Amino acid sequence: xxxxxxxxxxxxxxxxxxxxxxxxxxxxxxxxxxxxxxxxxxxxxxxxxxxxxxxxxxxxxxxxxxxxxxxxx
Amino acid sequence: xxxxxxxxxxxxxxxxxxxxxxxxxxxxxxxxxxxxxxxxxxxxxxxxxxxxxxxxxxxxxxxxxxxxxxxxxxxxxxxxxxxxxxxxxxxxxxxxxxxxxxxxxxxxxxxxxxxxxxxxxxxxxxxxxxxxxxxxxxxxxxxxxxxxxxxxxxxxxxxxxxxxxxxxxxxxxxxxxxxxxxxxxxxxxxxxxxxxxxxxxxxxxxxxxxxxx
Numbered sequence: 001x002x003x004x005x006x007x008x009x010x011x012x013x014x015x016x017x018x019x020x021x022x023x024x025x026x027x028x029x030x031x032x033x034x035x036x037x038x039x040x041x042x043x044x045x046x047x048x049x050x051x052x053x054x055x056x057x058x059x060x061x062x063x064x065x066x067x068x069x070x071x072x073x
Numbered sequence: 074x075x076x077x078x079x080x081x082x083x084x085x086x087x088x089x090x091x092x093x094x095x096x097x098x099x100x101x102x103x104x105x106x107x108x109x110x111x112x113x114x115x116x117x118x119x120x121x122x123x124x125x126x127x128x129x130x131x132x133x134x135x136x137x138x139x140x141x142x143x144x145x146x147x148x149x150x151x152x153x154x155x156x157x158x159x160x161x162x163x164x165x166x167x168x169x170x171x172x173x174x175x176x177x178x179x180x181x182x183x184x185x186x187x188x189x190x191x192x193x194x195x196x197x198x199x200x201x202x203x204x205x206x207x208x209x210x211x212x213x214x215x216x217x218x219x220x221x222x223x224x225x226x227x228x229x230x231x232x233x234x235x236x237x238x239x240x241x242x243x244x245x246x247x248x249x250x251x252x253x254x255x256x257x258x259x260x261x262x263x264x265x266x267x268x269x270x271x272x273x274x275x276x277x278x279x280x281x282x283x284x285x286x
Contacts, residue, residue, distance in 0.1 A: 002183065002184030002185055003180060003184055003185050003186045008251075008255050011251065011254055011255040011258050012251055012255075014254070014258075015229075015236050015251065015254070016236070035186050035192045036186075036192075038193065038194050038195070039192045039262065041195070042192060042195060042198075042265075043258055043262070045195070045198050045199075046258060046261060046265075047230060048199075049201075049202060049211060050230035050231060051230075052202050053208065053211060053212075053231070054148065054231045054233070
């Protein structure tokens with residue numbers, strides 16, 4: 001397994017359970033590849049961030065102020 | 074539906090502030106339009122979400138709670154609409170993913186990361202979730218996803234449909250969905266690293282960069 005495959009497998013793991021073969025290949029690759037380990041952690045964070053975003057879309061309450069021209073209809 | 078407008082409800086959840094309502098409505102409309110690919114349906118969904126939220130408006134303390142609530146309603150409206158489209162089937166032909174040179178060029182021909190694209194460590198990224206600047210960057214990165222990737226990614230991660238529902242509603246195969254989600258994730262994490270988490274990130278306010286490390 002190379003890095004592109006590993007990222008594809010890590011992405012698939014967000015959608016379904018990996019089979020045994022996939023898990024073994026992935027773990028063997030991750031053991032020797034720090035960037036792919038970081039990628040995997042970051043996917044977990046992305047999901048968490050998306051959930052947070054979906055529930056509290058913008059904590060700042062403000063959006064860019066250069067859009068005020070839009071009418072309120 | 075009655076003719077009640079968001080402004081008419083007085084103080085609940087900040088609805089008496091036209092700027093707040095305008096901003097919120099624009100964000101909702103942008104999201105709904107992206108998902109439904111139909112301006113009129115999007116307009117209806119947003120309208121219904123506002124009306125639905127108004128029914129419970131008295132229960133809200135503050136804007137953040139109101140915003141969460143109204144977006145939750147909107148997500149449900151969109152999910153219902155997509156399921157209805159599935160049922161009454163005006164399904165588009167299955168689309169193959171568009172070529173995406175940006176995501177493809179993150180890897181060498183032998184499948185290894187290119188030097189520029191290889192992920193760096195983000196440390197513990199969770200502090201960013203509390204930072205309003207981060208959410209601006211996050212949203213900008215989402216906006217930069219190509220159309221089809223953006224739609225599928227948002228269906229998966231924002232509307233939280235499962236893969237099966239997305240494939241039916243969007244008329245894509247599982248394998249095409251996986252390709253699009255993979256690319257969207259590659260792009261999104263790359264964008265966040267470039268603009269927020271990376272050593273040379275350009276959007277993070279100076280001073281907060283290494284705070285607490």
